[in-house]
Amino acid sequence: MIAIPTALITVEPVVSEQARPPRALCPEGFTAGHSLGRPNDVALQQRIIMDALGLLLAPPAPGQVIRRSFA
Amino acid sequence: MADKPVIEISRYCVPFTPFGGQLEAASICLVSTAGVYHKSDPPFDVNGDLSFRVIPGTAHASELRIADAHYDHGCVDRDVNCVFPIDRLTELTHEHRIGGVADRHFSIGFTQAIRQLRDDTLPYLVEEVRSTRPDAVLLTGG
Numbered sequence: 001m002i003a004i005p006t007a008l009i010t011v012e013p014v015v016s017e018q019a020r021p022p023r024a025l026c027p028e029g030f031t032a033g034h035s036l037g038r039p040n041d042v043a044l045q046q047r048i049i050m051d052a053l054g055l056l057l058a059p060p061a062p063g064q065v066i067r068r069s070f071a
Numbered sequence: 072m073a074d075k076p077v078i079e080i081s082r083y084c085v086p087f088t089p090f091g092g093q094l095e096a097a098s099i100c101l102v103s104t105a106g107v108y109h110k111s112d113p114p115f116d117v118n119g120d121l122s123f124r125v126i127p128g129t130a131h132a133s134e135l136r137i138a139d140a141h142y143d144h145g146c147v148d149r150d151v152n153c154v155f156p157i158d159r160l161t162e163l164t165h166e167h168r169i170g171g172v173a174d175r176h177f178s179i180g181f182t183q184a185i186r187q188l189r190d191d192t193l194p195y196l197v198e199e200v201r202s203t204r205p206d207a208v209l210l211t212g213g
Contacts, residue, residue, distance in 0.1 A: 004088060004200065004207065005089065005206075005207045006207065006209075007209055007210065021085075033142040033144060033146050033154065033213055034147070035211060035212055036152060036154065036211070039152075039153055042159065042162070045152055046163060050168060053097075053169065053207065053209065060087060060089075
């Protein structure tokens with residue numbers, strides 16, 4: 001079986017924690033409908049993606065949702 | 072169905088798959104629950120839908136649509152990248168910050184039939200993701 005590493009971007013951390021994701025990032029302050037930030041804010045959206053993908057390289061914290069401010 | 076793939080979900084352990092490579096060389100696949108579909112495909116039933124859609128890795132956000140009635144669309148109507156950052160992945164590839172974009176991405180829509188989703192839909196979706204062979208999957212919600 002091929003297993004593929006994943007990273008989750010969630011704006012509902014409490015719900016997501018119930019599923020115990022292997023890697024998860026919650027950009028604080030955003031809600032459903034713009035979990036990657038404001039429309040057409042390229043820099044912010046790229047930063048959130050790279051932070052989420054950065055969890056692939058970070059010390060493992062399986063089951064935790066990392067909350068981070070992007071203000 | 073005899074050949075139906077099975078998802079083994081441990082009740083006790085987090086299924087953690089290590090990532091052994093570099094982001095600069097990694098192909099990234101998007102898998103979303105945001106109800107995203109390509110404009111050439113049929114939309115999801117916003118009242119409940121257990122199917123999934125395949126989105127070409129070469130697609131632009133302007134070619135994508137959202138079929139959902141359960142979160143505010145004020146932002147995604149202006150920029151689908153707010154929930155499905157396909158253009159951002161292409162840019163990050165060009166900037167050599169990731170290795171590439173997977174040939175295919177995937178989205179499911181809204182459903183409250185969670186058990187049916189897990190048992191009947193997700194095994195097939197997982198097989199499709201596996202056959203795409205990305206180095207990592209970025210999961211997004213609405």
